[in-house]
Amino acid sequence: VDATPAPPPCVREAIFTDGAALLTGVPPPRPGFHPVRVAADALSPGGTSHAALYGDLFEVRSRPSAHNVAYTDLPLAPHQDLAYYASPPGLQLLHCVTFGDRVEGGESTLVDGMAAAAALRTSDPDRFRTLSEARATFIKQREGASMTYLRPHIDVLSGPAGDGEREIVGVHWAPPFEGPLTLPRAEMDRYYDAYGAFEMMVDDSLPPDASSSAYSEEQIRRYREFARRYTWEKRLEEGEMLVFNNQRMLHGRRGFRVRGGDGDGGGVERLFEGCYTDICDTLGRYRVLQRTELSEREAAGSMKNVGNGTTIFP
Secondary structure, eight states: OBOSSSOOHHHHHHHHHHSEEEEBSOOOOBTTBOHHHHHHHHHOTTOSBOOTTTOSSEEEOOOTTOSSGGGSSSOEEEEOTTTTSSSOOSEEEEEEEEEOTTEEEOOEEEEEHHHHHHHHHHHOHHHHHHHHHSEEEEEEEETTEEEEEEEESEEEOOOSTTOTTSOEEEEOOOGGGBOOOOSOGGGHHHHHHHHHHHHHHHOTTSOGGGOOTTSOHHHHHHHHHHHHHHOEEEOOOTTOEEEEETTTEEEEEOOEEETTOOSSTHHHHEEEEEEEEOHHHHHHHHHHHHHHHSOHHHHHHHOOOOSSSSOOOO
């Protein structure tokens, strides 16, 4: 979708229906003008959000002595940003500003975390139940930051135990930012067994020998087939902006190198500008606009669960 000067209404619909949208024709930033900010202001009445750690706008590029794996040239496993917040960002916007011809690798990836959770419940209800009950530790500890939040990897609406029809309303997955578990020792093996199954479903970059003997060959084949089939991968081009629902989609990056580089050139050769929006502000604007365009009944019937921990009401 051509994004100049701001994303059209169909972009918002794509984000909350399909989980993501790819904008093209985005002009480069310049002093006083940042396309990600323009897009964020159009999508959310609150504009950019979650600025405490990285600023309201941030640059994703390889840096020496980086304090975050995102700011290196290493592979970045599928994850959600800021999972250690009580309310993580709703949308993430990433504008490809520079992607030089000398860069090998660095493709962006997306996989639908909520779809993976639904597939796990169908094939392995016990493992699904474990990930919806056991609380993981999401953590950010570095100079100037000390944040921790405990929550299950999968949120479902409350209801009768074992009810397979309870709605999945959230997924929380961030391997690079997980800390020590607080589970009883007796529950550890069951947790890691379920964790490994879900990891195979969402991360198509795992090496072939990464699977545990706890899984049958058929289970491994099924898990890996989900990741292979449903992982979206693209080398973004300069002037493209990827906008996705951070509370539903897991994003990642292939590792990269710069041909003939000295080890630090990736910061110049591959540069993205990004920002976040708040899920409540963004979803609220979407629902108001949707109700304006549709009848009350049509709007209520067409709204999708966006993964923000609750069901959708008219």
